[in-house]
Amino acid sequence: MIAGVALALLLPLAIKGFFLFQLTLALIYAVAILGLNLLTGFNGQFSLGHSAFYAIGAYTAAILMDQADVAYYWTLPAAGAACFIVGFLFGLPALRLEGLYLALATFALAIATPQLLKSTPLEPWTGGVQGIVILKPEAPLGLPLNSDQWLYYFTMLTAALMYAGAVNLMKSRTGRAIMAIRDNPIAASAMGVNVALYKSLTFGVSALYTGVAGALGALTVQFVAPDSFTFNLAIALFVGLVIGGVGSIPGTLLGGLFILFVPNIAEELSKGLAQAVYGFILIAVIYLMPSGAAGLIRLIVGRTARSRSQPVHFETASRSARLTRETPMSSSTSGDENAK
């Protein structure tokens, strides 16, 4: 853990500009995926439209900097707040939508977003098809860092706060209520949990996370345009969620790295093949490791522990069994067995 943090902190001194830029982006995607995971993994609601919240966050930041000269660090809370409100409001009707129908509504949202951003009424702010170019933030207090390095640290700091927030939220009373709704909404409401309110709130918080990521993304790329936020982005976030493991907070980091680097590798093989690679990997995940990478890691750790000592094995195994059961996807394993 400490070694990991040290490595992450010292990395910018060792690696070059573009790779550092990519790492920053991977971390930003991880935060966006974390937002999606709060919704799907912990509250059991599905969204195929988180690219829309990422877009709202990015545009909020870009417009504030472009039109009102707001300092870059103030754009993050603004983007978060904007997305929280939009997410909460979208979550209100969504309350009545069971899993599949919510997926449908968010699917339509993701596909409608680029068209909305290009539209004439919004053009004075969004710049239409052209988008908005913004300036890269400089390191403050005369720190001896170039702007790539500073952005990396800035993103890291923000991400750390967001992850800490997510972990604490899920450990709190509110978090238990959120998860109770995922596991059994009727029982949760019988226990006095206000299901409607918590579902909307979770949608809002989820949008907030993805929106802040969008704002960070705008700062890093220095540019926003409608076609950066198509359904492909929604697919990417969804893939990151599934790869990292639905319901796993550390898994989102893996998901972020995955959706940044795997398409690049695939694109090198052939142009346009990235999406197909996503597709095949998704199928493999469903059939081979329904709890995602986090589940795979748990499995490996469990095995190693087993071979070392018996008592540990028992403890680890039962714990991982419980965790697997907690992820909503795990019962697909039994579906597999039935098929055989």
Added chain:
Amino acid sequence: MPAALLETVGLCAFYGATQVLFGLDLKVGEGGVTTLLGANGAGKTTALRAVSGMVQTTGDIRFCGQSLAGWATEDIVRLGIAHVPQGRGTFVSQTVEENLKIGAMSRRDRAAISSDIERVYGYFPRLKERRKQQAGTLSGGEQQMLALARALMLRPKLMLLDEPSFGLAPLVVRDLFEILRTLNRAENVSMLLVEQNASLALDLADRAYLIETGRLVMTGAAQDLRNDENVRRAYLGY
């Protein structure tokens, strides 16, 4: 007892990891009626579902001497085993006549199907009056009639009947059992009958089994069970 049409040997059934039936040996004679008695949750419905291949089982199920182990429900049905499930399972948004046609889905003899529809209407004139009506609009008794009628469209050798009297008025129940008796006598349809109303069931049946928590506790001719002191007190109520 005549030769066995249906015979189970050491039949066990499972819902996931939970075992529900423990080694049942059941027999339905050719042209006979066998009834399963027992309290709620004893495993009677599961026994029928096991025969139809709708639950996981071990042990053997033989129909006309052929083992059904591992068969799919559709294929078991096509041998001539008509299962009338509890709660009837009619197709509520289809018409009465369409329900009957669905019942004959495994047959291809068009002319015979049409004449069978008329024959079945002969047993259930009420259904003929309502042939164009959606099944969901029928009363409970009519729906039960429809479920039976649909099963007959299969030209079954064996009917698995799960609580046919459930939720019906006494008069309707009496009619229903009269029809079952006629089917058995006149058309030589064998039956495996699960019924809460033990008195009615024992009247119709020639053979009876008493099940408690998935195990057989008593086997014999229907008449013997009827005269048994314990059965009388627990299930017949007099």
Added chain:
Amino acid sequence: MDLFLHQALAGLATGSIYACLALAIVMIYAAINHLNFAQGEMAMFSTFIAWQLMQWGAPYLLAFVGAAAFSFVAGIAVERVLFRPIHKAPVLSHIVLFIALFAILNSLAGFIWDYNVKSFPTPFGSRSLFGNGLVSSHDAGMMGVAFTMLVLLYVFFRHTRIGLAMRAAAANPESARLAGVRVGRMISLGWGMAAAIGAVAGIMIAPVVFLDPNMMTSILVYGFAGAVVGGLTSPGGAVFGGLAVGIIENLAGTYIPYVGRELRLTIALFIIVAVLTAKPSGLFGRAIVTRV
């Protein structure tokens, strides 16, 4: 008034395509209780197959039939290979597979046929019918093909044995099995037919929106809107809904400044959310009952 009528008619033409897609969506929903998010990409891929056949010199009709037949077989294959093994898995697993299918087909089409926009022929010509350019002979032909197909499907479901078996399997799989209906085959057949219907829709709309891997994405959203308006459990409702969405879209484009022309997808989104929120069973659908 003439403008209104012609715009409504033009809306009806595109609406007939939405109706086809909505019907395909409803058929798969009836078979497996899930929404096929890849329905549009399947249709797009089928359209490319037709285009490829014509590139190889096949006449239009042969390409049309060939693509529909290919789609039928491919639809069955997708069901058997991808979805049957996980039919008991939770919603999320299904969504993941639909998204996977979406991504693979989109990417594969781009890989094989590249992303350049291609024109697609129409057998009906593109003469303007009322002299004002609003309704073309292709629009009329497209409507004709779509309506013919819908009528054939109606006859199939209402008056044939297999059609009845499919309805039974969709309405109550367990009872259908007890009546000897081979439910698994009916589900496969539903997929095959949905894929073939999608192919016809794609081939008909391609001359209007042009052929490229992303041609169906927004059309699918209208298809969904149509299916939702009609109620996801009602094939007739889906057809009505698709037509209604086509007309609404076109009239809004004519009479509402900006919003109508530039925010058509937002209108579809609005329709979807509004209907799902206010009346989730749509205009003609069965109420959706959640099992406890």
